[in-house]
Amino acid sequence: MTTTGIRPSPATERPAHRDGNVLRWLGAYSASAVGDNVYYLALSWAVIQSGSPAQAGLVMAVSAVPRALLMLGGGVVADRFGPRRVVIGSDAVRCVAVFSVAGLLLLTSPGVWALAALGFVFGAVDALFMPAVGALPARITARHQLARVQGMRGLVIRLANVVGAPLGGLGVALGGPAAAFGVAGLLFAASLPLLMSVRIAKLPAERGGQRGERRGEHRGEHRGEHRGEHRGEQGEGAAEGTEAGRTAWHELADGLRYIRGHRVLAPLMVVVALADLGFVGPLNIGLTLLADERGWGASGVGLVLAGFGAGAGGSALLLTVRGRLPRAGLLLCVTCATGAVGIAAVAYLPSLAAAAGAALLVGLLVGLTGALASALAQTESDPRYVGRVTSVAGLVSLGVAPLTYPLTGWAVGAWGTAPVFTAGAATCALAGVYGLGSRALRAAELPTAAPRG
Incomplete structure (x- = not known):
């Protein structure tokens, strides 16, 4: 029997939360995510001490620009060189960058310019890191385990948010921003040996979810086997290397055409973009102004x-x-549309306790929407395009949406918080309705485990 990659046979396969390979990746991701939170607190504190409030806002926004400009290119890099290599390189660069700034802060007062440069470097590295870290789960576990992995990743993100800020604050309290940057650097460094120990599956010829399987049925097995002979023997980067003669622009255009022509991915990307545009501004800027x-x-x-x-x-x-929820596509659209009600309710409910309750509902529904969207994007994608698909999915939330923060603040000043929250809720509801209008997305399912025996 021919094998493709590291995945064990269905009879011996372990669930993701008991798979040592997945847990090593999760440990590395945890260290990196906590390091991110420590870094942002250290950066904001250092900028406030070195410059004016306006300069602080500018420095914090600097990282969004390269992230928005380079995110799609980051997906090409992840697909060409392999996601693990890109994630290792990204964390290594971040480690060196924050240690360098920590040293500068210990020896001198570098000023706002050095902190702005650090923010720019982080934004550029994030443009590579985000698509790669999103594409990595598909290379370390079976397709039917990807929803569970997204759940585990979501838990790590929440844990990092809870632990990271207090840890960064402790570093600032004990040794100033330099100490906090040092803590962040140590966390990025801790992720590297774990990432290096993660085993990566080889890319099969075409494993593009249900659509790829249907193609295989109609196009014949010989083509897939022939491709597998040439692509599946050299480990990570083997399949990526087959496109080495093409320019990055060609690969990016190829990825965009692939998404546009996919019956599930095309409407899914629209839903993700609209939901992010409606949600990110009210949560990150509108909530502070509402309070x-x-x-x-x-x-x-x-x-x-x-x-x-x-x-x-x-x-x-x-x-x-x-590990799996039935009718994933339909559930995604419904949770997105119903979560919009909670977004609007936060601005209209009279008491703080009621607003917190509405936020709990929003977190449950919108969190489920995001996790299902990520799992469907990975399971429906041909593995050769996962990095590019992930970059498109993350472009709005990580690159474009932060650039709308000034517009959100201006709109609140002009019309008040309630209309802005209502507009955001309407955009999220539109995302859910649009998804419900796509028969392919409504019918999309997460894969089940292969039959045993």
Whole structure:
């Protein structure tokens, strides 16, 4: 029997949460995610000490520009060179960058320019890291385990948010921003040996979810076997190397054409983009302004965010335990549309406790939407395109949406918080309705385990 990669046979296959290979990746991702949170706190504190509030806002926004400009190219890099290599390189660069700034802060006062340069470097590295880290699960576990892996990843993100900020604050309290940057660097460094120990599956010729399987039925087995002979023997990067003669622009255009022509991925990308545009601004900027308007204070913001985090953690735990939810495409669209109601409710409910309760509902529904979207994007994609698909999915939330923060603030100043939250909720609802209008997306399912024996 011919094997493709490291995946064991169905009879001996372990679930993702018991797979040492997946757990090593999860440990590396945990260290990196906590390091991110420590880094952002250290950067904001260092900028506030070195410059004006306006300069602080500018430095914090600098990283969004290269992320927006380079994100799609990051997907090409992940597909060409392999996601593990890109993630290792990204964490190594981040480690060196934060240690360098920590050293500068210990020896001198580098000024805002050095901190802005650090933010720019991080934004550029994130443009490579995000598509690669999104593409990596498909190379370390079986397709029917990807939803569970997304749940585990969601739990790590919530844990990093809870642990990272206090850890960064402790570093600042004990040794200033330099110490906090040092803590972040140590966490990035800790991820490297774990990542290097992760085993990567070889790419089969065409394993593009249900659509790829249907193609295999109609186009014949000889073509797939012939491709597999040439692509599957050299491990990570083997299949990527077959496109080495093509330019990055050609590969990017090829990936975009692939998404546009895919019956499930094309509407899924639209749903993801609309949902992110409707959700990110109200949560990150509108909530702070709403708390100021209502007199809730910083503790009120924290309580509402805690409600959202608890809900998102609950949805991640559900996927981790269940591993698969039926009618995933339909469920994604319904949770997106119904979660929009909670987004609007946050701005209209009269009490802080009620707003926190609405945020809990939003976190549960929107968190489930995001996890299902990631799992479907990976299972429906041909493995050769997963990095590019991930980069398109993350472009709006990680690159474009942060650039709308000034517009969100201006809109709140002009019309108030309630209309802005309502507009965001309407955009999220439109995303769900659009998805429901796609028969292919409504019918999309996460794969089940292969028959045993």
